Amino acid sequence: MDMTGTRHIAASRQKVWKALNDPKILKQCIPGCESLEMQSPTDMTARIKVQIGPVRATFGGKVKLTELDPPNGYRIVGEGSGGVAGYAKGGATVQLADEGSGTAMTYEVRADVGGKLAQLGARLIDSTSKKLADEFFERFTTIVGPVVGEASASSGKRPGWLKRLFSRLSGKRPKEVSA
Numbered sequence: 001m002d003m004t005g006t007r008h009i010a011a012s013r014q015k016v017w018k019a020l021n022d023p024k025i026l027k028q029c030i031p032g033c034e035s036l037e038m039q040s041p042t043d044m045t046a047r048i049k050v051q052i053g054p055v056r057a058t059f060g061g062k063v064k065l066t067e068l069d070p071p072n073g074y075r076i077v078g079e080g081s082g083g084v085a086g087y088a089k090g091g092a093t094v095q096l097a098d099e100g101s102g103t104a105m106t107y108e109v110r111a112d113v114g115g116k117l118a119q120l121g122a123r124l125i126d127s128t129s130k131k132l133a134d135e136f137f138e139r140f141t142t143i144v145g146p147v148v149g150e151a152s153a154s155s156g157k158r159p160g161w162l163k164r165l166f167s168r169l170s171g172k173r174p175k176e177v178s179a
Helices: 013-020 023-029 122-144 161-170
Strands: 002-009 033-040 043-052 055-069 073-081 087-099 102-114
Antiparallel strands (some): 002 102
């Protein structure tokens, strides 16, 4: 699975960098994350519950940050095992750049899966991965700074992530917050 993209965050590069290295913030942003602990400044362990199609699994894994270039970016390398569901391993390169009053976060992800997960097919894995990445970035930008250009034109504010989540579950669009 390969995935690339750029997200625009209305926060300084320093603030985005700090958040990308804060396990408390990352734990809130990673869908299904039950635990995320720093073992050293470059090593973390995680426990994440995910569902991909009919397969539900809890993955335990290790993540290592390499090629550190604060506050410009780094490389993330990790692997995890979900028992009979299979395994996942891969890496991502994250680059940060100033963009107007905010930050552009560019990422390139490459991952491999095996076991039952690999039997699900590339399309299902890719679509689920994109959905999980979108959830991560929505939560991350809500905590760190709203996505540039997605604020309400009338008020300049977006509803909070919890309100947006409940609106998705109920099928209703959230009302914009007025100043």
